[in-house]
Amino acid sequence: MLMTDAELKPGESVLIRGIGGAVATAALQLALAIGAHTIVTGDNGERLSLALELGAGHAIDESKADFPAEVRRFTGKRGVDVVVDCLGGDGWAKSLAALARDGRLVSCGASDGAQAATDLRRIFWHHLKVFGSDLGSRDELRQVLNVMATTGVKPVIDKIYPLANAAAAHQQLVKGGHFGNIVLHIDA
Numbered sequence: 001m002l003m004t005d006a007e008l009k010p011g012e013s014v015l016i017r018g019i020g021g022a023v024a025t026a027a028l029q030l031a032l033a034i035g036a037h038t039i040v041t042g043d044n045g046e047r048l049s050l051a052l053e054l055g056a057g058h059a060i061d062e063s064k065a066d067f068p069a070e071v072r073r074f075t076g077k078r079g080v081d082v083v084v085d086c087l088g089g090d091g092w093a094k095s096l097a098a099l100a101r102d103g104r105l106v107s108c109g110a111s112d113g114a115q116a117a118t119d120l121r122r123i124f125w126h127h128l129k130v131f132g133s134d135l136g137s138r139d140e141l142r143q144v145l146n147v148m149a150t151t152g153v154k155p156v157i158d159k160i161y162p163l164a165n166a167a168a169a170h171q172q173l174v175k176g177g178h179f180g181n182i183v184l185h186i187d188a
Contacts (some may be wrong), residue, residue, distance in 0.1 A: 004140055006082045010035035015071055015098050016127050018086035018089075019059070020047035023108055027084045028053055028056055030144065041067050041091075050179045052159055054156070068097040071187045077101060084105040091120040092116030096128065104129045111119040156180030162187065 002008045014031045018024045019040035031038050032055045039058040040051045048059035058074050060067045071080055079100035080148025085092065093103055097116065105128065110116075123130065135142070147153065158178040161169040163186050173182055 001084060001106045001108055001131070001133040001136070002082070003028055003034075003143060005133055006084075006106050008034065008036055008082050012038040012081040013039070013075055014082040014084065014102075015039045015041065015067075015080045015095070016056075016084045017041045017062075017067075017091060017095060018085075018109065018111070019051045019056070019087055020176075020179045021109075022042060022156075023050075023087045024084065025054075025180045026085065027086075028054060029153045029156070030147060032056075033147055033153050038067050039071060039080065044177065050161070062091065065089075068093075068094045071098040075100070082106070084108065087112040088116050089113035090116070093118060096122050096130075099126065099128055102127045102129075104131065106131045108133045124184075150153050157183055159183070160185050 006058040008014055008031060014036045016024050016027050028038055028040060036121045038056045039059045041062045043061060043063040048061060052059050058177045060070045062156045073102050077166050079098055081100055081103055083098055083105045083131060085095045085105060086105050088110035091112060099105060145182040160183045163184050166184055169184055172178055
């Protein structure tokens with residue numbers, strides 16, 4: 001998502017929506033590892049604090065602030081180069097509004113809703129690029145693993161459940177509030 005689709009480069013700025021989820025947290029770690037300037041959003045103060053501890057440059061509580069306006073404030077009215085939107089929903093149009101001219105948006109989730117309104121004029125007036133992403137290729141996985149090995153980045157694990165408690169692990173995912181990955185452990 002970040003490297004192949006969005007072509008995020010060192011020194012660029014990235015907004016990551018839905019921090020705390022596994023994908024958003026991994027995107028933060030990878031963006032930091034390559035030297036990007038990072039802004040995260042969420043609606044949970046604890047998750048936002050944890051993202052700042054991981055190294056996020058700024059954290060915006062979407063339940064209390066208009067995040068495109070905050071992004072513009074943090075970037076000197078420019079907007080960000082890349083948005084990673086893990087949520088969709090009503091925030092989709094705001095994700096587009098947070099982008100700088102020639103910005104790139106990568107969508108990888110729709111937990112807040114799949115029927116998002118879009119003003120298409122913003123896309124063509126500002127030369128925006130929009131990508132959908134679900135899983136990368138094996139080569140892209142190798143690239144991510146190489147970045148992790150080179151930089152020492154380790155996945156953030158919130159909780160490990162034994163396989164016998166898979167239902168509880170799923171309930172935790174549905175309930176939310178976790179930060180990073182929920183892992184199932186298979187006893188050998």
